[in-house]
Amino acid sequence: MLDATCYAERSQQIIEAGRLLYSRGWSPATSSNYSARIDAGHLAITVSGRHKGQLTPEDVMVVDLAGRPVQSERKASAETLLHTTLYELFPHVGAVLHTHSLTATVLSRLLRGQDAVRLRDYELQKAFEGVTTHALELVVPIFDNTQDIPALAATTRDYLRAHPATPGYLIRGHGLYTWGRTMADSLRHVEAFEFLLACELETIRITR
Ligand SMILES: CSC[C@@H](O)[C@@H](O)C(=O)COP(=O)(O)O
Ligand SMILES: [Zn+2]
Numbered sequence: 001m002l003d004a005t006c007y008a009e010r011s012q013q014i015i016e017a018g019r020l021l022y023s024r025g026w027s028p029a030t031s032s033n034y035s036a037r038i039d040a041g042h043l044a045i046t047v048s049g050r051h052k053g054q055l056t057p058e059d060v061m062v063v064d065l066a067g068r069p070v071q072s073e074r075k076a077s078a079e080t081l082l083h084t085t086l087y088e089l090f091p092h093v094g095a096v097l098h099t100h101s102l103t104a105t106v107l108s109r110l111l112r113g114q115d116a117v118r119l120r121d122y123e124l125q126k127a128f129e130g131v132t133t134h135a136l137e138l139v140v141p142i143f144d145n146t147q148d149i150p151a152l153a154a155t156t157r158d159y160l161r162a163h164p165a166t167p168g169y170l171i172r173g174h175g176l177y178t179w180g181r182t183m184a185d186s187l188r189h190v191e192a193f194e195f196l197l198a199c200e201l202e203t204i205r206i207t208r
Helices: 004-023 080-089 102-110 123-127 149-162 183-207
Strands: 033-039 042-046 060-064 095-099 116-119 138-143 168-171 175-180
Touching (some): 004 042, 004 060, 004 095, 033 080, 042 080, 080 175, 095 183, 102 168, 123 183, 138 149
Parallel strands (some): 138 168
Antiparallel strands (some): 033 042, 042 060, 095 175, 168 175
């Protein structure tokens, strides 16, 4: 039995996240998808194809951990399996955010042939949960883009099982996935990534 109050709260968090991420230019048009855990087996997630700056309660629905819609005829995000993979792997994860910023898109394209962004010596790395020093290298994997989401979900599952401290990942030419215990943590992680990835992009621009 789903907790209706919890669902309403999670749905509202997703709507507000969309307004914020759209206003920052990180979720243009109908790009991006967001989710929040309701209980051990269910999450609230954005309906596919909706404008993320103008979300209403009708643009959020419930799926189970297999990505199956619960009590809804609507179509969940095309990338639902990338979300459910994270909730399945990490019981502490309470929210997952996927964005399409210019910085994440351009940087991941520029690093063609590289499988990760390696962040080191940035004080802001400490914005990620569990990171207490700039001196620790944070590896942000870059997976090649594909329309085969089950295959990409399997790739991310294998990687994250082997590297559970990963704070997020990039999909090349596509965008960022990051997560956290709460929606607030996940939003902080998006903001930190945007700053750090912009630093990397600017460094390449200046030094190349
Ligand atoms: C507008 S193209 C972006 C989509 O292909 C996809 O990458 C995306 O982020 C949103 O898909 P959605 O099915 O609405 O969750
Ligand atoms: Zn996307």
